[in-house]
Amino acid sequence: MASSSSGSVDMDPDVALRLFEEGATLVLLGVPQGTELGIDCKSWQVGPRFRGVKMIPPGLHFLHYCSSGYGGQIGPKTGLFLSLKPREIILANWDAKEEDLDFSASKNEEELSRVRASLRELDPYLGPYPYEVMRKWVSLTDRISEEMAKNLQPLSGRVCAFSDVIPELQFTHTKDRAEQPRNDTACQSMKEGLDRLPKMKQREGTELRFSVIPKKTYPPGATPAEITKCSMDLSYALETVLEKNHMQEALNVLGELQFAFVCFLFGNVYEGFEHWKCLLALLCRSEESILKRKDLYLGLIAVLYHQLGEIPPDFFVDIVSQNNFLTSTLQDFFQFAIGPGVDATLRKRAEKFKAHLTKKFRWDFDSDLDDCEPVVVELPEGVTVD
Structure with missing residues (x-):
C-alpha cells in the first residue's frame, strides 16, 4: 500500500522482532484498489497487492477507511475500534454491495486456522503497522479502555462520518402518504420549505452513545x-x-x-x-x-x-x-x-x-473579553469633534 503521509521512522530491530512475534495481524481481503484505509493516526491508499496490516502492537486501535466506489470519488469515512490481543488474527472480507468490511469470517475457526497456516505466503502483501505514530496514538487514547470504547461506540460497531438517517414517520401505505400535506405549491418562505421536509431521525443503533449533558445546569426547584x-x-x-x-x-x-x-x-x-x-x-x-x-x-x-x-x-x-x-x-x-x-x-x-x-x-488568556474601556479612534486629518 502506498502511504499518504511522509516521514517514516526506522524501527529498532529489537522492537521489530518483538512486534513480529507478538503483534496482531489484520487480514483484509478484497479491499478495492484506491480505497483510503488507515489505522490510528496514519492512512494509505490501497494498492493492488494489499492484503492487510501486520505487526500491530496489542491494545486499542482505530481502523478507518473510505470506499473508492463513488464514481471514482472517495466516499464517507467509516471506522471501528478494535482491541487486539498478542498474536491475534482478525479476518475481514470486503463486501462490495455494502462497500464495507465484513468481519464475520473472524468467528469462523476453520477460516482463521487456514489464514494462520498461510501467513508466511501472505506476509509480502501485509503492510507493517506505522510504528512511528504509536507514541502519538497512545498519548491521544491512554484513558480509553476496551470496555469504554465498546460502550461509547454505536451498537452497530461502526463510527460513520455521515449519520444514517430515516424519516421519523414511516408511510408504508399509499393512503398514509396521500393524507400528508401536498407540496406542489410554491413555498412562501424558507421556514415553510423546511417545515415541508420530512422529519428525520438517526437510524437506531448507529448513534454514538456519549454521556448526555443536561440542558439545565441547576437542580430542580432552584431559586x-x-x-x-x-x-x-x-x-x-x-x-x-x-x-x-x-x-x-x-x-x-x-x-x-x-x-x-x-x-x-x-x-x-x-x-x-x-x-x-x-x-x-x-x-x-x-x-x-x-x-x-x-x-x-x-x-x-x-x-x-x-x-x-x-x-x-x-x-x-x-x-x-x-x-x-x-x-x-x-x-x-x-x-x-x-x-x-x-x-x-x-x-x-x-x-x-x-x-x-x-x-x-499566541493565544491571549489575560485580555478582558468584556472590556468596556473607551477605544481611541484616530480621526482623518482636518476632522474635529466638538
Whole structure:
C-alpha cells in the first residue's frame, strides 16, 4: 500500500522482532484498489497487492477507511475500534454491495486456522503497522479502555462520518402518504420549505452513545440566585454527569473526551467534535469541582496538551464572529485553576500549561473579553469633534 503521509521512522530491530512475534495481524481481503484505509493516526491508499496490516502492537486501535466506489470519488469515512490481543488474527472480507468490511469470517475457526497456516505466503502483501505514530496514538487514547470504547461506540460497531438517517414517520401505505400535506405549491418562505421536509431521525443503533449533558445546569426547584450561580459555575451539571455516567471513576470522563476527539480527528465525525466542545466547556467552567478534584484536572491538562498539538491554532476560530471557542473556554479554566484555594500542584501545572499555549499559539488568556474601556479612534486629518 502506498502511504499518504511522509516521514517514516526506522524501527529498532529489537522492537521489530518483538512486534513480529507478538503483534496482531489484520487480514483484509478484497479491499478495492484506491480505497483510503488507515489505522490510528496514519492512512494509505490501497494498492493492488494489499492484503492487510501486520505487526500491530496489542491494545486499542482505530481502523478507518473510505470506499473508492463513488464514481471514482472517495466516499464517507467509516471506522471501528478494535482491541487486539498478542498474536491475534482478525479476518475481514470486503463486501462490495455494502462497500464495507465484513468481519464475520473472524468467528469462523476453520477460516482463521487456514489464514494462520498461510501467513508466511501472505506476509509480502501485509503492510507493517506505522510504528512511528504509536507514541502519538497512545498519548491521544491512554484513558480509553476496551470496555469504554465498546460502550461509547454505536451498537452497530461502526463510527460513520455521515449519520444514517430515516424519516421519523414511516408511510408504508399509499393512503398514509396521500393524507400528508401536498407540496406542489410554491413555498412562501424558507421556514415553510423546511417545515415541508420530512422529519428525520438517526437510524437506531448507529448513534454514538456519549454521556448526555443536561440542558439545565441547576437542580430542580432552584431559586433565582441558585440558577444564576449554577449558570456561572457549572459544577452541579458536571457532578450530575459524573454521577450518572462515571460513578465508579470520575477520571473516566477524560477517556470520553479522548474518544470524542479521536472520532472527530480520525473518523471525521462532526458529532464527536461537538461533544468534545460541550464536555470541555463543562469541565473548564466548574469552579467548585476544580477546587475539589485535583487529579481530574491534572489529567485534563495532560489530555489537552496532546490533543491541542494535533490541530492548527486557527481551527477553533468562528469565521463569522472571529471568536475563538477554545481561548474563551480555557480563559475561564485558568481563572479558576490559578485562583485562591486551588491545590498548589494543580495551580503550578495550570500556570505552565497557560504559558505553553500562549507561547505556542499566541493565544491571549489575560485580555478582558468584556472590556468596556473607551477605544481611541484616530480621526482623518482636518476632522474635529466638538
